[in-house]
Amino acid sequence: MASKIVVIGAVKGQFAGVFEKISKLQSKNGFSFATVVGDLFADPLAATAEHDKAISSLLDGSIVVPLPTYFTVGKHALPQKVTERLDKGGEICPNLYFLGKRSTTKTSEGIRIVALGGSLDPNVTAGLSKDKYLPFHTEGDAKSLHGANTADILLTSCWPSSIQTGSKIMIPDQAEEPVTEKCIADLCATLKPRYHFSTSPDFFYEREPFFHQPKEDQPDVKPITRFLSLASFDNPGKQKWLYAFSLDPNASPPLTLPVGTTASPLGQNYKKRQRLPDQEQAYSRFPQHDNHHRHPKRHKQPPPTPAECFFCLSNPNLATHLVTSIATDTYLTTAKGPLSTASTFPSLNYPAHILIIPLTHSPTLDTIPDSATRDSTYKEMQRYRSALHAMVVEKSSGALGAVTWEVSRAGGIHVHWQFLPVPAELVRKGLVEAAFQVEAENEKYPLFQRKEIGDGSGEKSDFFRVWIWVPEQQHQSNGSAKDDGSNNNPTPTTNLANEKGKGKGKETSLVLPLTPAFRFNLQFGRQVMAKLLGLEGRFDWKDCLQAQAEETAHADAFKAAFKKFDFSLEEG
Numbered sequence: 296m297a298s299k300i301v302v303i304g305a306v307k308g309q310f311a312g313v314f315e316k317i318s319k320l321q322s323k324n325g326f327s328f329a330t331v332v333g334d335l336f337a338d339p340l341a342a343t344a345e346h347d348k349a350i351s352s353l354l355d356g357s358i359v360v361p362l363p364t365y366f367t368v369g370k371h372a373l374p375q376k377v378t379e380r381l382d383k384g385g386e387i388c389p390n391l392y393f394l395g396k397r398s399t400t401k402t403s404e405g406i407r408i409v410a411l412g413g414s415l416d417p418n419v420t421a422g423l424s425k426d427k428y429l430p431f432h433t434e435g436d437a438k439s440l441h442g443a444n445t446a447d448i449l450l451t452s453c454w455p456s457s458i459q460t461g462s463k464i465m466i467p468d469q470a471e472e473p474v475t476e477k478c479i480a481d482l483c484a485t486l487k488p489r490y491h492f493s494t495s496p497d498f499f500y501e502r503e504p505f506f507h508q509p510k511e512d513q514p515d516v517k518p519i520t521r522f523l524s525l526a527s528f529d530n531p532g533k534q535k536w537l538y539a540f541s542l543d544p545n546a547s548p549p550l551t552l553p554v555g556t557t558a559s560p561l562g563q564n565y566k567k568r569q570r571l572p573d574q575e576q577a578y579s580r581f582p583q584h585d586n587h588h589r590h591p592k593r594h595k596q597p598p599p600t601p602a603e604c605f606f607c608l609s610n611p612n613l614a615t616h617l618v619t620s621i622a623t624d625t626y627l628t629t630a631k632g633p634l635s636t637a638s639t640f641p642s643l644n645y646p647a648h649i650l651i652i653p654l655t656h657s658p659t660l661d662t663i664p665d666s667a668t669r670d671s672t673y674k675e676m677q678r679y680r681s682a683l684h685a686m687v688v689e690k691s692s693g694a695l696g697a698v699t700w701e702v703s704r705a706g707g708i709h710v711h712w713q714f715l716p717v718p719a720e721l722v723r724k725g726l727v728e729a730a731f732q733v734e735a736e737n738e739k740y741p742l743f744q745r746k747e748i749g750d751g752s753g754e755k756s757d758f759f760r761v762w763i764w765v766p767e768q769q770h771q772s773n774g775s776a777k778d779d780g781s782n783n784n785p786t787p788t789t790n791l792a793n794e795k796g797k798g799k800g801k802e803t804s805l806v807l808p809l810t811p812a813f814r815f816n817l818q819f820g821r822q823v824m825a826k827l828l829g830l831e832g833r834f835d836w837k838d839c840l841q842a843q844a845e846e847t848a849h850a851d852a853f854k855a856a857f858k859k860f861d862f863s864l865e866e867g
Contacts, residue, residue, distance in 0.1 A: 297543040298327035298404040302492050304525030304536035305333030308346040310358045318361040327404050332450050333494035334369030350376050360390040367394045368412030373428040384600050395609045396427050397436045399443045403665045405544045409446040414453050415476050425611050427602050437478035441485045442621045447544050449488035455480035460560035467498045484561040487518040499535035500524040504556045518548050601656040606709035616847045619854045622863040624672040625653050629850045632836030640716050642691040645852040651679045651712040658707035660750040673750040682860040687716045688766045696722040696765035700820035704757040722765035730827045743805040757809035766800040
């Protein structure tokens with residue numbers, strides 16, 4: 296279903312005038328949301344007392360934002376009053392949402408917005424920018440967003456280089472030439488957004504649509520991008536500072552190119568969408584959280600924001616070299632301080648302690664606001680788990696099963712699943728289930744319940760959940776499969792996993808209700824598996840930290856092994 300959207304040029308602190316006009320338009324058009332491209336706030340270095348008063352009025356709700364409105368960093372730093380409000384984890388004001396400087400947001404309408412605010416920082420030549428509010432980004436920031444794979448809307452403060460190549464539309468005479476960046480051109484060429492919006496203070500510019508080269512598996516489909524640059528609200532020439540349009544994120548690219556469409560001006564080396572060779576940089580999502588037009592709850596001691604969360608891709612300090620796969624609603628990363636080592640499972644030759652993480656910043660699956668996103672996230676996490684099952688079965692010739700555990704707490708920060716291989720014979724002998732049951736008894740926890748609870752929405756309390764999976768047993772001519780690191784591996788089994796990455800096998804789901812009646816050890820799952828695998832010295836992940844070079848090598852080894860089963864590569 297198509298959504299009506301309005302894009303606003305640089306506001307520069309004139310909130311009352313802008314939102315009054317938007318309110319009138321909203322009453323007639325019923326827009327789903329608005330986005331601001333350029334500076335929402337005035338330059339702090341040139342701000343007047345009136346600007347400061349306007350910010351106070353915005354923050355206290357005196358100025359009404361009439362519809363959900365997203366903004367990012369423009370060409371100036373955010374004002375101190377605003378950054379202080381953001382750092383406290385509170386909302387800026389009703390209906391106003393900060394995307395983050397480099398971010399990917401999936402709205403409740405299913406529209407994916409990728410944003411890169413600021414301009415290229417001349418003082419930083421590598422890596423990601425650390426300050427989330429200053430108007431500078433790095434080439435690493437731009438490259439990290441390649442992992443978003445696609446975008447419906449791309450927002451950038453600067454223009455992509457070469458955007459005017461092949462165009463008959465000229466910028467106005469005597470207009471200042473916009474700043475362009477090659478890294479933004481590369482980003483646009485990679486994501487192939489339906490719309491790319493930027494800003495030009497004194498003029499409006501709309502280039503002819505341009506098409507990207509088709510993918511090899513869809514030779515007749517040429518994605519189309521429309522590039523537009525909006526003038527500022529107060530521009531003297533009364534140039535266009537608003538742009539309204541309708542967008543259906545599920546619509547396929549047209550088979551017939553619109554009249555006037557040109558070839559992409561962004562380079563000819565993108566016949567096939569480029570991924571980061573090792574995906575060492577992850578993209579930040581809304582700020583890598585799914586915005587669903589819900590106002591965040593206020594807390595006396597607010598939990599980490601997405602920009603501070605260790606599991607959110609918007610965190611500028613995220614260990615991006617650990618990220619191994621990014622799909623639509625979830626991503627995979629190798630564990631920091633893994634329980635297992637490269638020698639724990641000799642047939643794998645890498646730790647294989649993997650985290651399956653939703654892109655949405657939410658303490659539990661059940662608290663993801665949008666039901667469609669909640670459902671798709673759970674299904675995609677299960678799809679990743681099945682793909683991991685298939686991988687360990689093939690690599691170990693059926694000698695390995697797997698355990699996946701989850702701590703679901705309303706007071707948590709960012710829900711995730713931890714995946715770890717386990718010798719299949721331990722599962723078949725009932726030793727894995729017994730280990731969890733016995734450890735719970737030792738800790739004086741309640742009894743585990745054997746049941747399947749889906750995304751957990753039917754549970755009345757917090758819970759710890761563990762899935763214990765074993766591949767279906769195959770008859771072996773030379774005895775049972777053993778993952779003992781020798782070269783005498785059994786004859787490879789067949790039909791243990793199909794080519795779509797779904798491991799065949801049997802599974803037990805155990806659920807432990809968590810109540811205020813007892814204090815639960817958040818490392819319980821790791822503690823059980825450490826004892827079971829003889830890794831008692833690795834209870835605490837902080838005691839198992841590796842050098843970045845070793846982390847990168849293990850992540851690369853896992854990606855190479857998982858590539859055959861990684862459905863995100865097929866769908867990008």
